[in-house]
Amino acid sequence: MKNFTWWNPTIVIFGEGVIPQIADQLAAVGAKSVLLVYGGKAVFKNGVYAQVTGALTEKGIAFPELGGVKSNPTIDKVREGVARVKASMVDAVVPIGGGSVFDTAKAIAAGAFYGGDVWDLFEGKASELERALPVFGVLTASATSSEVNNIAVVSNPEKSSKTSFTSPFIFPRVSIIDPSVQFSLSEDQTVNGGIDVMIHVMERLFGGAPDVELMDELGYALVRSMMKIIPGLRMDPENYAARAQYAWAASVAHNGFLSCGREERGDFSSHKLGHSLSLLFNTPHGASLSVMMPAWARYLYGEYPVPFARFAEAVFGVGVGGEEDMAIEGIERLESFFRSLGAPTTLRELGVKEGDIERLAENAAQFAPFGVLKSLETEDITEIYKLAY
Amino acid sequence: MKNFTWWNPTIVIFGEGVIPQIADQLAAVGAKSVLLVYGGKAVFKNGVYAQVTGALTEKGIAFPELGGVKSNPTIDKVREGVARVKASMVDAVVPIGGGSVFDTAKAIAAGAFYGGDVWDLFEGKASELERALPVFGVLTASATSSEVNNIAVVSNPEKSSKTSFTSPFIFPRVSIIDPSVQFSLSEDQTVNGGIDVMIHVMERLFGGAPDVELMDELGYALVRSMMKIIPGLRMDPENYAARAQYAWAASVAHNGFLSCGREERGDFSSHKLGHSLSLLFNTPHGASLSVMMPAWARYLYGEYPVPFARFAEAVFGVGVGGEEDMAIEGIERLESFFRSLGAPTTLRELGVKEGDIERLAENAAQFAPFGVLKSLETEDITEIYKLAY
Numbered sequence: 024m025k026n027f028t029w030w031n032p033t034i035v036i037f038g039e040g041v042i043p044q045i046a047d048q049l050a051a052v053g054a055k056s057v058l059l060v061y062g063g064k065a066v067f068k069n070g071v072y073a074q075v076t077g078a079l080t081e082k083g084i085a086f087p088e089l090g091g092v093k094s095n096p097t098i099d100k101v102r103e104g105v106a107r108v109k110a111s112m113v114d115a116v117v118p119i120g121g122g123s124v125f126d127t128a129k130a131i132a133a134g135a136f137y138g139g140d141v142w143d144l145f146e147g148k149a150s151e152l153e154r155a156l157p158v159f160g161v162l163t164a165s166a167t168s169s170e171v172n173n174i175a176v177v178s179n180p181e182k183s184s185k186t187s188f189t190s191p192f193i194f195p196r197v198s199i200i201d202p203s204v205q206f207s208l209s210e211d212q213t214v215n216g217g218i219d220v221m222i223h224v225m226e227r228l229f230g231g232a233p234d235v236e237l238m239d240e241l242g243y244a245l246v247r248s249m250m251k252i253i254p255g256l257r258m259d260p261e262n263y264a265a266r267a268q269y270a271w272a273a274s275v276a277h278n279g280f281l282s283c284g285r286e287e288r289g290d291f292s293s294h295k296l297g298h299s300l301s302l303l304f305n306t307p308h309g310a311s312l313s314v315m316m317p318a319w320a321r322y323l324y325g326e327y328p329v330p331f332a333r334f335a336e337a338v339f340g341v342g343v344g345g346e347e348d349m350a351i352e353g354i355e356r357l358e359s360f361f362r363s364l365g366a367p368t369t370l371r372e373l374g375v376k377e378g379d380i381e382r383l384a385e386n387a388a389q390f391a392p393f394g395v396l397k398s399l400e401t402e403d404i405t406e407i408y409k410l411a412y
Numbered sequence: 413m414k415n416f417t418w419w420n421p422t423i424v425i426f427g428e429g430v431i432p433q434i435a436d437q438l439a440a441v442g443a444k445s446v447l448l449v450y451g452g453k454a455v456f457k458n459g460v461y462a463q464v465t466g467a468l469t470e471k472g473i474a475f476p477e478l479g480g481v482k483s484n485p486t487i488d489k490v491r492e493g494v495a496r497v498k499a500s501m502v503d504a505v506v507p508i509g510g511g512s513v514f515d516t517a518k519a520i521a522a523g524a525f526y527g528g529d530v531w532d533l534f535e536g537k538a539s540e541l542e543r544a545l546p547v548f549g550v551l552t553a554s555a556t557s558s559e560v561n562n563i564a565v566v567s568n569p570e571k572s573s574k575t576s577f578t579s580p581f582i583f584p585r586v587s588i589i590d591p592s593v594q595f596s597l598s599e600d601q602t603v604n605g606g607i608d609v610m611i612h613v614m615e616r617l618f619g620g621a622p623d624v625e626l627m628d629e630l631g632y633a634l635v636r637s638m639m640k641i642i643p644g645l646r647m648d649p650e651n652y653a654a655r656a657q658y659a660w661a662a663s664v665a666h667n668g669f670l671s672c673g674r675e676e677r678g679d680f681s682s683h684k685l686g687h688s689l690s691l692l693f694n695t696p697h698g699a700s701l702s703v704m705m706p707a708w709a710r711y712l713y714g715e716y717p718v719p720f721a722r723f724a725e726a727v728f729g730v731g732v733g734g735e736e737d738m739a740i741e742g743i744e745r746l747e748s749f750f751r752s753l754g755a756p757t758t759l760r761e762l763g764v765k766e767g768d769i770e771r772l773a774e775n776a777a778q779f780a781p782f783g784v785l786k787s788l789e790t791e792d793i794t795e796i797y798k799l800a801y
Contacts, residue, residue, distance in 0.1 A: 024591075024656040026427025031420070037672070038415025202413075234653035237637040237661055244629040252626070264623035267413040271672065272626055280669075283426070283660065 024234050024284035031278055033171045034197045037271065039263065041201050042071060045117070045161055046078035048197045052157070054114035056085040058107060060128040062092045062120045069204045071163050075119050087111065089131075095301045095308070096123040098142050098179045104131035105141050108156060115196075118160040121216075122167030122176075122308075125160055129175040129193040132156040142179055144188045155192035161199045164208055165270040166216030166309065168223065168277030170198035178302050183386055185298040200274065202266040210257055214364045215309025217253035217269065221246050222293060222312040223276040229320065229330045231396040232285040242281055243337035245272055250338070253364060292394035293319045296407060299386040306373050313366040314373060317358045318411035322403070324350040327396055370412045380408045413623050413673035420667055422560045423586045426660065428652065430590050431460060434506070434550055435467035437586045441546070443503035445474040447496060449517045451481045451509045458593045460552050464508050476502065478520075484690045484697070485512040487531050487568045493520035494530050497545065504585075507549040510605075511556030511565075511697075514549055518564040518582040521545040531568055533577045544581035550588045553597055554659040555605030555698065557612065557666030559587035567691050572775055574687040589663065591655040599646055603753045604698025606642035606658065610635050611682060611701040612665040618709065618719045620785040621674040631670055632726035634661055639727070642753060681783035682708045685796060688775040695762050702755040703762060706747045707800035711792070713739040716785055759801045769797045 036044050049057060057079070066072040079086050089104050108116070108131060116135075118128035132155040134141035139148070162170045169175070173194045178185040208216075224242045249272055255265045275281070282288035296319060297311030306314075324331045328346035335341035335353025344352070358368045367373055375383070384405040392398040399407070425433050438446060446468070455461040468475050478493050497505070497520060505524075507517035521544040523530035528537070551559045558564070562583045567574040597605075613631045638661055644654045664670070671677035685708060686700030695703075713720045717735035724730035724742025733741070747757045756762055764772070773794040781787040788796070 024427070024653065024660070026430060029424040029426065030422075033419075035418040037418065038413070041415060234656065237634070237641070237657040240633040240637050241630055244633040245626070248626040248629050264413065267623065267673070268626040271413070284656070 025232065025286055027283050029279065029283050030191075031171065031194065031280070033195050035171060035200060035274065036197065037200045039201060039203045041199055042074045042161055042204070043078035045075055045159060045197070045199050046082040046084060049079070049084055049115060049117070049159055050082045052114075054084055056087070056113045057115045057117045057159070058104065058113045058131065059086040059088045060092060060104065060116060060118045060120070060124055060131065061088070061090050062094075062124050063090075065207075066119050066163060069163060069207045071119055071161060071204050075117070075161055086117070087113065092120065092124045092127045094123045095178050095185065095305060096127045098145075098177050100127055101130040101134060101141055101177055104128070105134035108135045113156070115157045115159050118158065119163060121162065121164030122169040125158075125162070125167070125169035125195070126175045126177060128158055128160065129169070129195070130177055132158050133175070133190060133193050144190075145177060145179070145184075145186050149188040149190045152190050152192055155190065158193065158195040159197045160195050162270075163204050164212060164216060165200070165205060165273035166219045168274055170195055170200065171274045171278040180302070183302060184389065185302040186390070200270050202270040203263060205266050205270065206261040208260070210260070210365075211307070213256050213260065214253060214366055215307045216273065217249055218309040218313045218361065218364070218366055220269075220273045220276045221249050222316050224281060225316060225334070226291050226294060227281050227285055227289040228334055229396055230285050230287070230290040231327060231330055235284045238281060238284055239333070239337075243334070245276060245281070246338050248272060250360060257364070287395050290395040292396075292399055295390055295393050296387050296404065299383050300373065300375070303379075303383060303386060304373055304375060310367050310373065313361040313368055314370060314411050315407070317354055317361070317368055318407050320354045321410050322407045323397055324354060330396065370408065375412070377412060380405065380412060383408050414621065414675055416672050418668065418672050419580075420560065420583065420669070422584050424560060424589060424663065425586065426589045427656075428590060428592045430588055431463045431550055431593070432467035434464055434548060434586070434588050435471040435473060438468070438473055438504060438506070438548055439471045441503075443473055445476070445502045446504045446506045446548070447493065447502045447520065448475040448477045449481060449493065449505060449507045449509070449513055449520065450477070450479050451483075451513050452479075454596075455508050455552060458552060458596045460508055460550060460593050464506070464550055475506070476500065481509065481513045481516045483512045484567055484574065484694060485516045487534075487566050489516055490519040490523060490530055490566055493517075494523035497524045502545070504546045504548050507547065508552060510551065510553030511558040514547075514551070514556070514558035514584070515564045515566055517547055517549065518558070518584070519566055521547050522564070522579060522582050533579075534566060534568070534575050538577035538579045541579050541581055544579065547582065547584040548586045549584050551659075552593050553601060553605060554589070554594060554662035555608045557663055559584055559589065560663045560667040569691070572691060573778065574691040575779070589659050591659040592652060594655050594659065595650040597649070599649070599754075600696070602645050602649065603642060603755055604696045605662065606638055607698040607702045607750065607753070607755055609658075609662045609665045610638050611705050613670060614705060614723070615680050615683065616670050616674055616678040617723055618785055619674050619676070619679040620716060620719055624673045627670060627673055628722070628726075632723070634665060634670075635727050637661060639749060646753070676784050679784040681785075681788055684779055684782050685776050685793065688772050689762065689764070692768070692772060692775060693762055693764060699756050699762065702750040702757055703759060703800050704796070706743055706750070706757055707796050709743045710799050711796045712786055713743060719785065759797065764801070766801060769794065769801060772797050
């Protein structure tokens with residue numbers, strides 16, 4: 024195990040009927056006015072907007088609004104939010120939505136006290152932050168763990184860049200998770216989010232760290248659980264027990280805990296390769312991962328069979344043959360599982376043409392070299408996109 | 413899943429060579445003087461006392477000392493510490509030791525700002541607390557998770573009571589865990605601590621909660637890991653990878669996470685039955701549990717076979733037969749495992765006489781009814797001690 028620091032100060036209030044507590048939590052810290060951040064129509068349809076604004080009104084808390092956050096959120100919306108909070112100082116930023124809305128709100132909260140352009144934080148200046156507005160959020164779609172971590176991921180289309188920054192100041196102070204409001208998520212959202220959760224764990228399992236068998240076992244357990252939960256929700260999307268376990272697994276997968284003791288806290292090459300797909304083709308995050316993680320694994324299992332073989336055994340019960348045979352069988356079974364959910368496993372299914380591969384590789388290579396199991400250079404990246412095609 | 417709130421603000425700094433960071437952390441909050449709390453000679457032998465006091469001296473932080481905390485710590489020592497911090501106000505309490513030292517320090521920290529006798533906190537007054545001194549600790553023996561939770565367990569021999577209180581104010585602010593200082597723990601300490609860790613998880617697994625399969629899977633994974641780590645450390649006590657995973661498993665087992673979604677956060681009858689053994693016979697905590705958990709399970713598996721059968725399957729691979737058969741086979745295998753470690757599984761081995769059973773049952777029954785899987789009354793408690801004999 025590598026040395027590590029574990030700290031996650033977010034208060035999670037979890038369960039059916041807990042949403043109005045957002046206002047109690049804000050009132051407890053004396054908030055008088057908050058910037059309410061959300062996406063599109065979903066929060067009106069699922070009743071969360073009404074629950075939150077009703078509770079805020081009851082406590083006398085004003086809530087200027089910033090709607091229209093899109094999935095794969097962009098820096099423009101963050102800048103718009105920063106201008107708003109700088110013009111009329113609010114006491115907190117309150118995302119109500121999924122990971123994109125939380126990411127946007129966290130970036131706004133950080134930008135509120137930052138002198139320069141907020142995009143600078145994504146280009147290495149986040150260590151200059153000394154404070155941020157507190158974030159109190161209500162989660163309506165579980166997947167990214169943004170509700171419980173110190174990461175914000177945002178796209179900058181002008182710079183053809185989708186990237187992230189981390190800061191201890193952007194852990195949400197309070198995150199409210201009522202799994203029952205996720206009954207209305209579409210099958211696609213449920214599948215994409217679930218794949219994101221599984222791959223958050225695999226980025227760690229395939230990170231090649233020694234002496235973390237304990238953390239590996241916890242990771243395998245989480246992946247196996249998700250492989251039962253996701254198909255169950257496709258059959259029965261209003262099953263509370265399954266929605267609740269899905270939501271909690273999603274929060275745990277990427278709140279930092281499963282990184283404890285690992286080299287650089289996980290590999291995350293598949294995420295970076297997927298970000299270029301999201302940026303250039305607006306591919307949903309989960310779909311970008313169900314394509315890129317297997318391709319990345321196929322590219323590397325011959326050179327590094329051990330983590331893939333162990334995964335094959337622990338998750339799929341693959342138990343005979345040499346390490347390479349086990350590894351490839353695990354990768355194939357993972358792809359089959361994704362396909363069984365209706366998720367894509369090739370670039371072709373995403374509408375990407377063979378001629379686009381170079382553009383994708385160039386985009387991803389702006390962050391190269393990256394990766395822990397193997398540090399990927401531009402030529403590796405191109406080969407992986409070819410394998411994904 | 414039941415509704416829950418998850419919050420654990422402790423900063424854990426984990427790894428080889430991290431102990432001097434205690435002084436940096438204290439200096440960062442402006443501490444000038446701290447009460448250093450420890451037990452016996454161990455912290456001198458393993459070098460931790462020298463490391464901590466050296467680092468404090470370097471930062472100019474004074475450290476009045478309170479040594480002599482015993483395992484199964486008593487309220488007298490807590491009262492002594494409270495008197496000390498009230499007489500010459502310090503900025504923090506700094507335990508260096510295992511769970512007993514942390515429990516004592518946390519109770520002192522709470523007593524510092526409490527008007528009445530500190531034992532009142534253990535008798536239901538903890539909700540009156542409005543603050544506590546911050547606790548910054550260095551852990552030297554992993555087992556109880558006291559370094560990362562909001563619980564303090566202390567004995568009051570005059571009242572024949574070993575009990576606990578919880579308060580959000582007694583989460584340690586910072587806990588430093590260097591697994592390499594645990595190389596010098598005795599085999600008995602390693603085994604007892606490891607059993608404590610396993611049973612912290614089982615208290616949750618056997619708590620009979622519905623719709624927490626995800627949390628169960630994580631718990632089974634932790635138990636299976638400990639069952640590899642403990643025997644490994646008996647063979648090779650200076651194996652850093654094993655010590656590190658043991659230490660981190662111990663912290664995770666009882667930091668509250670594995671309780672999320674469960675009824676009353678776990679059963680904990682075996683702990684309460686074991687506390688009477690520790691109190692009346694000074695039985696080490698782990699040994700009290702290796703005796704009482706199997707007896708408790710034997711008493712209940714006929715009426716509630718499901719959690720025991722699932723455990724048998726997930727941990728021991730027991731896969732044939734009816735639920736009751738699987739359940740008892742799992743319990744027997746658990747006892748065999750404890751015996752393979754040299755741990756006791758009967759009261760007789762602890763020197764308890766048949767005539768002591770009534771006294772034990774009376775002592776435990778002062779807290780009755782207790783338990784989640786089954787709420788235990790006095791007659792149940794007596795029967796369980798008889799089974800344990």
